[in-house]
Amino acid sequence: MVNQAHESISVFDIFKIGVGPSSSHTLGPWKAALQCIANIQKKDSLAAVEKMQVLLYGSLAKTGHGHGSDIAVMMGLCGEDPETIDVHSILPKVAQINDSGMIVLYGEKAIPFQPATDIVFLKNENLPFHPNGLSFLISMKDGREICATYYSIGGGFIVQEGDTASTTTQPIVELPFPIDTANDLLRWCMKGLSISDVVMENELAWRSEEATRIGLLHIWETMRDCIYRGCHTQGELPGGLKVKRRAFDLNKKLMGGTLAPDYDTWLSKIQAGGNSFQYTLDWVSCFALAVNEENASFGRVVTAPTNGAAGVIPAVLQYFVCFCNGKDPDKIIRFLLTASEIGSIFKKGATISAAMGGCQAEIGVSSAMAAGALTECMGGSQRQTLMAAEIAMEHHLGLTCDPIGGLVQIPCIERNTMGAIKAITASQLALQSAPDFAKVSLDKVIKTMWDTALDMNSKYKETSDGGLAVNIPLGLSEC
Known part of the structure; x- marks a missing residue:
């Protein structure tokens, strides 16, 4: 997937601190979940969320269990930062979600969530933009249904459907020495x-x-x-x-x-x-x-x-x-x-x-x-x-x-x-x-x-x- 000309990429976009085992199947879905929750906070309110389901497509679904994609999504929904989270706390947090049947969005709003049924691995379905696609299906208390789709395009970079550029960790700037080649x-x-x-x-x-x-x-x-x-x-x-x-x-x-x-x-x-x-x-x-x-x-x-x-x-x-x-x-x-x-x-x-x-x-x-x-x-x-x-x-x-x-x-x-x-x-x-x-x-x-x-x-x-x-x-x- 060749990107557009003069995309501003920082050294800290290429080198990102995170959690294994995969940047595109772990870190990417984690960041997508974080961004999804942040967008809900900005446009609506986490208190207005009633339930949520996550769909993993294509390559993301086929190797998602082995790469911990489901774990990453849950950590992102909880608002955990992959750069600073105590890595030894990840599996206990996942166990708590499984045992309670609840997930606390960004540490603020608890909603029913069963990972076995609310994270769906669609191994035989692909989204057109990239093999690593995932969608968040969000049901709001007022009856609205929101679908937010993201693509994990490698190296922890993500793109939300409809965006024209990858989501980087840096503001968009004009570089003194633009480089494509x-x-x-x-x-x-x-x-x-x-x-x-x-x-x-x-x-x-x-x-x-x-x-x-x-x-x-x-x-x-x-x-x-x-x-x-x-x-x-x-x-x-x-x-x-x-x-x-x-x-x-x-x-x-x-x-x-x-x-x-x-x-x-x-x-x-x-x-x-x-x-x-x-x-x-x-x-x-x-x-x-x-x-x-x-x-x-x-x-x-x-x-x-x-x-x-x-x-x-x-x-x-x-x-x-x-x-x-x-x-x-x-x-x-x-x-x-x-x-x-x-x-x-x-x-x-x-x-x-x-x-x-x-x-x-x-x-x-x-x-x-x-x-x-x-x-x-x-x-x-x-x-x-x-x-x-x-x-x-x-x-x-x-x-x-x-x-x-x-x-x-x-x-x-x-x-x-x-x-x-x-x-x-x-x-x-x-x-x-x-x-x-x-x-x-x-x-x-x-x-x-x-x-x-x-x-x-x-x-x-x-x-x-x-x-x-x-x-x-x-x-x-x-x-």
Whole structure:
């Protein structure tokens, strides 16, 4: 779903703090429910609501249980903020709704609500605009019936039916450097600016540089804490596949059987272990596994640009911090600014929704973002940075989204490790190459990704109707 020209997308639209396991199937429905309730408050009154039913369509319905779409909707209706909610309180809140048969809208108005019947999964029905559609059917005390329909279009972005633009977290502004394509970005860079410089100038249209810096470091702290937490949590992932967490055991093995009491101690021990190829490779895989195991467990993650691909950028950034002298806050900020612009260009020129484009739109885009960001931070030119992003995506083209059981576990978690490694490889290739001789541009690979998405069979677009999802029986012991 290609968006309109010059859509103003902030770094904080691409990187959003939320709850796993899916940005389009969890965070999106959560935000849609929040917006629906806010609109009722604005136009009517929550006290006037008598009952409500939620309809989930298409891809959102087919993998909704595995992605926690029903849970997300209930949390949104309750007025919970996905960025700040205590993630350990989510399942008890859901249990309370089920036990009481009531839901308290925005913490103010209790109405009868039975999740088993009032959240309807319409697996064989699709709305025309996007595969991830949901409608809120609201009955008012005065007899009116209100229908509010939303689309979760990837990365936690939502669109209400009838709107012309995605709902972002930022006000609509006119940017000093409007960018739709990689060529647009290069044109602005000809003024002597790096890619991260251009992005920071655009961010000034929303807030001060200091506020952007503080916000980005908070994003990194959330990513960092997620990696550390995932590396120090053992057990089994929820959902019925009986998938064992692997980051804990790998972390313990690489640490020589010991565990670090805090992030800084852990980082120092990792760095003391050297930087051999195998050692570095194992750690990058461990970082990515850790994030996506947290994501699969309804943990706190950052869309990067999606939840299903949330491990790639943190893993590559942690690699940069650990092994490339990248701990300086300025370098981390540059990394995130550069990555966000590449993600924004993909969103405008193609999609970041697996339900529209398959996993190439998630792992592929995140790998391209990480590759470009790493390249700029390693001293690459603007053209080498975009070349790295192109290389990373070129080798994800056609990647399908076929989650077993509709869960963001198999093959999603391992795919994050592969996306991270490909990003580092793409960066190294670009840094050792002359972009003038490249045959494929980033804009061309984005167009190719979109063409591929349009040609891809719908069963490979986050429906669990094809691929591994139908060839691997649920509960298989090897899982």
